[in-house]
Amino acid sequence: MTTATTxxxxxxxxxxxxxxxxxxxxxxxxxxxxxLAALVxxxxxxxxxxxxxxxxxxxxxxxxxxxxxxxxxxxFTTAFSTDRGNHFGAALVHSVIIGVLTTxxxxxxGVFASYALARLDFPGxxxxxxxxxxxxxxxxxALVSPxxxxxxxxxxxxxxxxQALIIPNISFALPLTIxxxxxxxxxxxxxxxxxxxxxxxxxxxxxxxxxxPLAAPGLFTTAIxxxxxSWNEFLLAAQFSTKSTQTVTVAIANFTGAQPHQEPYTAVMxxxxxxxxxxxxxxxxxxxxxxxxxxxxxVKG
Amino acid sequence: MAVTxxxxxxxxxxxxxxxxxxxxxxxxxxRWLLLPAVLFLILxxxxxxxxxxxxxxxxxxxxxxxxxxxxxxxxxxxxxSSGDLWPSIVATVVITAxxxxxxxxxxxxxxxxxNRQFRGRAVARTLMITPFLIMPAASxxxxxxSMFDTNxxxxxxxxxxxxxxxxxxxxxxxxxxxxxxLTWEFTPFMMLILLAGLQGQDTGILExxxxxxxxxxxxxxxxxxxxLRMYVEIGVLLGAVIIIQVFDPIAILTKGTGGTKTLAxxxxxxxFIGLDVGQAAAYGVITVVLTIxxxxxxxxxxxxxxxxxxxx
Numbered sequence: 277m278t279t280a281t282t283x284x285x286x287x288x289x290x291x292x293x294x295x296x297x298x299x300x301x302x303x304x305x306x307x308x309x310x311x312l313a314a315l316v317x318x319x320x321x322x323x324x325x326x327x328x329x330x331x332x333x334x335x336x337x338x339x340x341x342x343x344x345x346x347x348x349x350x351x352f353t354t355a356f357s358t359d360r361g362n363h364f365g366a367a368l369v370h371s372v373i374i375g376v377l378t379t380x381x382x383x384x385x386g387v388f389a390s391y392a393l394a395r396l397d398f399p400g401x402x403x404x405x406x407x408x409x410x411x412x413x414x415x416x417x418a419l420v421s422p423x424x425x426x427x428x429x430x431x432x433x434x435x436x437x438x439q440a441l442i443i444p445n446i447s448f449a450l451p452l453t454i455x456x457x458x459x460x461x462x463x464x465x466x467x468x469x470x471x472x473x474x475x476x477x478x479x480x481x482x483x484x485x486x487x488x489p490l491a492a493p494g495l496f497t498t499a500i501x502x503x504x505x506s507w508n509e510f511l512l513a514a515q516f517s518t519k520s521t522q523t524v525t526v527a528i529a530n531f532t533g534a535q536p537h538q539e540p541y542t543a544v545m546x547x548x549x550x551x552x553x554x555x556x557x558x559x560x561x562x563x564x565x566x567x568x569x570x571x572x573x574x575v576k577g
Numbered sequence: 578m579a580v581t582x583x584x585x586x587x588x589x590x591x592x593x594x595x596x597x598x599x600x601x602x603x604x605x606x607x608r609w610l611l612l613p614a615v616l617f618l619i620l621x622x623x624x625x626x627x628x629x630x631x632x633x634x635x636x637x638x639x640x641x642x643x644x645x646x647x648x649x650x651x652x653x654x655x656x657x658s659s660g661d662l663w664p665s666i667v668a669t670v671v672i673t674a675x676x677x678x679x680x681x682x683x684x685x686x687x688x689x690x691x692n693r694q695f696r697g698r699a700v701a702r703t704l705m706i707t708p709f710l711i712m713p714a715a716s717x718x719x720x721x722x723s724m725f726d727t728n729x730x731x732x733x734x735x736x737x738x739x740x741x742x743x744x745x746x747x748x749x750x751x752x753x754x755x756x757x758x759l760t761w762e763f764t765p766f767m768m769l770i771l772l773a774g775l776q777g778q779d780t781g782i783l784e785x786x787x788x789x790x791x792x793x794x795x796x797x798x799x800x801x802x803x804x805l806r807m808y809v810e811i812g813v814l815l816g817a818v819i820i821i822q823v824f825d826p827i828a829i830l831t832k833g834t835g836g837t838k839t840l841a842x843x844x845x846x847x848x849f850i851g852l853d854v855g856q857a858a859a860y861g862v863i864t865v866v867l868t869i870x871x872x873x874x875x876x877x878x879x880x881x882x883x884x885x886x887x888x889x
Contacts, residue, residue: 311690312701318683318764319704322716325723325731340734389614392607399604404611406876411618413872414626415822417841418861421848422625422632447621450614510714510825515849525714529829541722541729548715556707563703570706570769 323552330545337541351546355531363519364547367527371507374438374523378445378506379499385446386453386498391483393454394461412451419444420515427516436520444512449502456501456569460494497569500562504555524551626865632858639852652859661843662863669839669867671752673820676759677813683760684767684812689797691768692775702772709765717829720758721747725830751835758826763819767812774808775801807878814875821868840864 332339333346334354356365389408393401423444427433432440464487472482488495510525517523528551531544559566636648656662691702708716724730725746733743747754778801786796824841831837833846844864848857 308690308693308695311686312695315687315690315701315705318687318761319708321731322719322724322761323707326719329723329729338728340729340737342734385613385617388610392610396603396607396610398607401607404615407615408618409876410872411622413818413868413875414622415841415864415868417822417824417844418629418865419622419625420845421854421857421861422628424848425632425854426625426628444621447618450618454614504710508712508714510712510828511845514828525712525825528712528718529714541726544718544722548719551715552707552711552719555710555712556704559707559710560700560703563699563706566710567702567706567769 323556326545326548327553329542330549332542334542351542352550354540354543355546355550362527362531362543363522364524364527364531364550367522367524368550370438370517370521371524374441374445374521375503375506377438377442378449379502381442382446382449382453382502383495383499386450386457386502387495389454390457390461393458394464395466408451408454411447412455416444416448416511420512423512424515433516434518437518438521440516441509441513441521441523444516445506445509448509449505452505453498453502456498457494460498460569461491464490493565494569497562497565500558500566501569629858629861629865632854633862635855637854638856639854648855652855653863655856656859656863661838662860664836665838665840665843666867668752668836669821669841672755672759672823672837672839673817675756676763676820677816679756679760680763680767680816681809681812683764684771687764687768688771688775691772705768706765708761709763709769711762713762713823713825714829716762717758717826720754720761720826721830725754747830748835751831751837754830755826755837758830759820759823762826763816766816770808770812770815771805774805778804810878811875814871814878818868818872818875821871822864840867 328344330351331344331347333348336346427440468486469482472486513523513526528547531540633652637645724732727733727743727745822841827837827842833842844857844860847853
């Protein structure tokens with residue numbers, strides 16, 4: 277009996293505590309979902325509004341109903357039309373060419389460098405790392421003017437000279453590539469490479485046949501990040517691109533509307549949708565890889 | 578030239594540290610593997626920079642191509658006395674500081690939210706990252722039109738619905754508009770760094786604190802914040818290095834009006850609108866010096882993390 281009463285008090289006490297705990301738990305949950313709602317609005321509201329405007333008939337541009345009305349695809353046709361001197365379609369192609377070539381070169385050069393940094397122990401490793409990280413922090417805007425003089429001396433600032441855009445872009449993508457890849461490569465099971473070498477592979481073969489396939493996800497993530505960095509570049513593109521190499525960033529910033537002297541709201545929003553929505557979808561598909569890549573590059577450890 | 582310099586540094590450290598067990602063949606492999614990357618980066622950032630330093634000492638305006646000559650530090654003198662430099666340093670510091678602080682604050686809130694377990698967390702995290710990955714030129718345009726615009730912007734749609742005065746954000750409050758866009762863009766950046774820090778936290782300590790009766794606020798200020806200190810430092814420094822150089826939102830939203838003419842924009846204006854190569858170069862050198870100050874501190878902090886992670 278006595279034991280029963282003594283145990284009864286703590287149990288009821290505990291249930292009371294549990295009750296409080298439960299309530300605070302529920303409050304915490306509500307707060308969390310409110311926070312999440314804020315997060316989603318914060319991240320998506322500008323995109324949502326952009327997409328809604330992009331699909332709205334030009335005549336109803338100023339209709340600010342928060343959901344889609346007067347849905348039409350005309351704005352996309354306007355965005356791609358070349359009547360007003362916009363070359364959005366061509367600019368998309370130029371940006372892809374520049375992005376792919378930049379990524380390819382940065383990845384090729386970057387793989388060698390990151391292999392050395394991640395795998396080999398050698399004196400001066402941190403000096404090299406310092407040079408690479410330092411280069412990534414160097415203000416691009418200070419390079420525009422000298423590069424402009426240099427490239428115009430080379431005759432690169434006319435016609436379809438893609439290298440005038442690709443070469444500086446590589447210098448921005450390369451540090452990013454190297455430190456993302458270094459982080460990836462230093463996490464790899466290198467014992468496998470050693471056993472392959474014991475089994476008679478040359479170091480090159482061991483790397484190519486055993487390690488490269490294992491490193492594929494890391495390479496892929498790095499490629500995405502390098503491509504994005506090139507795709508997003510505006511400052512140099514604004515100065516160095518010609519009519520035949522104009523990038524999407526420049527095209528979209530210089531957009532002129534369907535009618536002269538009119539802010540091209542709907543067409544710009546349509547163009548904006550074309551350049552951003554595929555990226556959002558891509559990021560959603562490859563989100564795990566991208567998050568690990570971004571975190572690996574930024575903070576390793 | 579810089580490469581040989583680097584090589585001597587490498588050689589010096591090699592003789593200093595005889596205890597390194599790597600064979601000399603491996604050291605040479607490493608050097609050859611690194612050579613293209615280092616050479617490329619030095620060629621593309623350091624040579625143009627030295628050119629800039631050279632340009633900054635000559636009188637050279639593309640409008641007067643025949644009047645060109647060596648002027649020592651006259652360009653710097655003009656920069657200091659022209660009345661453009663100080664306002665633009667102030668603009669750069671104000672924009673960078675406020676954008677970093679706000680994005681850090683929001684980044685912290687979102688990181689704490691995303692650190693919890695719930696369904697759809699991965700999707701929420703991804704959506705949160707997109708503002709950082711989106712083309713900055715496009716996000717500046719999206720904000721210019723779909724948020725700030727007096728006719729179709731959400732902000733003004735909200736104020737009209739609530740019967741508040743309509744504000745033309747990018748012309749009436751250009752500084753605020755630029756800071757808002759930058760905060761939006763960099764919140765995910767801060768969030769990712771802080772989230773990495775939060776996920777590296779020892780859950781055992783948190784549980785122990787909870788058992789000892791510490792409330793969530795106490796746990797946050799006494800355990801989580803000190804743990805995050807290094808991540809906050811990295812976020813602030815890297816964010817500052819990037820935002821100091823920022824160009825796109827200013828070019829697209831305000832064109833440097835209303836106290837938003839940062840050093841980067843001023844230098845661009847001098848070089849490509851004023852066509853004054855010498856003057857622009859002087860501003861370039863000043864921008865680089867300012868960035869180097871912040872970047873050196875950033876690098877030192879980053880190294881601490883790299884060393885801690887790489888020693889495994």
